[in-house]
Amino acid sequence: MRSAIFSYNNHVRNKKQENNLNCEVLNVFNPTDAGTHTDMIHIEIPDTKTLVEKNDGTSRYIAYNMEINGWKHASVRFSHLYEFSELIRTKFGKKYKGPEFPSKKLFKLDAKSIEDRRIKIKKYFQALVQHPEIARHYLVEKQLLGFQVDSYRATSTNVSVDIYLGDGEKIQIKCNVGCNTSDVMKLIAEKLGFSTVEHLQWNFGLFIARSRDSIVSYSISPDTFDPLIVRLLRNFEAPYISLSTVNQKSFGDGLFHYLCLRKLIWDPKAEDVLLDNEQIVDLLYRQATQEMKLGHFGELKFEQESKLKTHKNDKIQFLRTCQQIPHYSYEKLGECSGDYPKAGMVSSIKIGHRQLVIKFTDDIGITTESIFRATRIRVWRLSKVVDDISFQFEYLRSKDNFEWITLNTPHAILLSLLLQSIGTEILYEHNNLSIEQQIAKEKESKGMFVEVDPTPVQPPRDPRKPIIILQNAVENTDPLGVMEHYRNYNRMFTTISDQIPTRDEATGNITNDDL
Structure with missing residues (x-):
């Protein structure tokens, strides 16, 4: 099978497009970078504020505002942030490679020095998330939680x-x-x-x-x-x-x-193995009946509507009927603007069925839904222009033809998290891991080691059935080399530069015949 090669000309063209964006690239991700849907994405220190000591109510100090994943998290004094950096140094030593945390000062800082310190703290945290083994660790989670609780002053x-x-x-x-x-x-x-x-x-x-x-x-x-x-x-x-x-x-x-x-189930067929759990069935049924009532299933065929009515009191059969409906099981994320299919186009986005769907209406009033399959998204990134974060992804249109698509949406970080969740579902389904094994794998990545029976609890997958249903896919265990594509990804990397990633691992086994 010939490898699909990302052409040099296409790479140069994309670099020119990036330079014209005049934006700061915050984070870049491969679809299954971390193998878990609970990874952090981005830590920002946007500004500072003056707070009053809780003990005496009069003394003042400077706190550094911390945002995580685009949301206000806490206002933290320097000494607590410094203690955090010392914990990282003690626990992880040379594993952390990046800017040093700013040192303590014996004298009072002026406004310029405070701003300089804020920038250094920001660079430290943004470098920290380049190290998944650190950023995912339970001790880091515990410290960040402590910052939030202390800042809230309940x-x-x-x-x-x-x-x-x-x-x-x-x-x-x-x-x-x-x-x-x-x-x-x-x-x-x-x-x-x-x-x-x-x-x-x-x-x-x-x-x-x-x-x-x-x-x-x-x-x-x-x-x-x-x-x-x-x-x-x-x-x-x-x-x-x-x-x-x-x-x-x-x-x-x-x-x-x-x-x-x-x-957080992205392929309706993945629900089948869960239908022996009464509590899960109840939660899935509640969400499905509400979405049907609100019209999110779209226009139903007569036989589909009849089956849904017939099985309304049979939760399992109702869900199995829902799984046959194309518009079932999507999260609708609202409106956005972007450059697809042309610059300035206003569209709506939804995610489900292991794909991203962009819906738009053209100049003559025709509404179209474009489908972007998760297995063809080679890389995505979060970019910041002024105070707005954009979601950009590189998509395989055809062999050797990659296209960068930009979505300006307040849901950019959420969209990234949900795509990570899709990648995790694909990997764990392919590896036939039980729920307990999945949780153990996540805990291990956080430094919480547990022993789990390595034997899968579910029967082996029928090799004649495709793992992922893709357009033009054939009856093959892995029609597009998708799992090899996913396994080849390296761990998460983060950049604060204007460089475009030049990676080819994602589509190494895709040919024209596959597409």
Whole structure:
């Protein structure tokens, strides 16, 4: 099988396009860089603020505002950040290669020195996330969580947290204000009757969402529940604090955010192996019935609509019918602008079925949906122009024909996280790992070593069936060499330069016959 070669001319053309963008490249990712959907993406130190000491209420100090994945995380004093850097130096030693953390000063800093220190702290953290074995480590998660909890200055230790399920039904859990996302997910699993919390944690995510319409409302009706997800919560943050922080900021704009539980399953066929779990079936059914009620399935054929009505009280058969509907199982991420199919085009995006779909209406009123399959996205990156972050991805159109596509969307970082989740699903499905093995693999990457039975609990995959269904694919275990394409990726790398990655691993086994 001939290798698809990324031509030099195409590379030069892309470099010229990049230079014209006049933007700062924040992060660059390969689809399955880290092998886990819980990787961090980006840490920013945008500015500083003056705070008052909690103890005496009069003394002032400079705090450095920290944003993670595009959202305000904490305001942290220099001494605490310095202690963090010392922890990294002690724990990881020479594994960290990058700018040194700024040293302590014996004298009071002026405004210029404070700004210089902020820039150095920013460069330190942005270099830190180039090291997955550090950025993923549970000690780093714990320290970042501590920054958030300390910065929030809660007036109460114990709080109640409302969680909305897929159909808008609300459940309430009680927890400590500093409980991280994993702790909250465990409480949700207990509330919903899960016998194994990993089944919830691996197949569902805890999101911050808001209403899709612009009507100001601080109540949620199950009849019209249609969340626009804006953020996937992680273990380095406390959901209660993250939600409170974003609502404090958005209150003036009339936006109300809430926590909701949504599935992280990107191929409808991947649901089949989960249908023996009563709690998972219930959550999938809730989300599916709500999406059908809201019309997200599109125009149904008569036989499809009849089957859905017939199986309305049979959750498993209802879900299996849904799996046959092309518009089932997508997350709609709202409107964006970009350069596809032409510059300045306003479109909407959704993600599901292991693909990204861009929907747009042309100048003569014709609406089109363009499908971009995750297995053909060679690399993607997050770029910043002024205060806006854009999502850019390089897509294989045909042999030797790569195209960079830019989407200017407030969901750029979320989109990157969801694509990471798709890559993880593909890899673990191919390797036939059990849920327990998947969780163990993630814990190992965080420095939390556990022993797990290496024997897969599911029967071996039928080699006659394709792993991934792609257009023009043949009945073959790996029709486009997709898994080799995924395995060849190196670990995450991050750049703060204007250089375009010149990598060819993604499409090394794709030929014209495959396309």
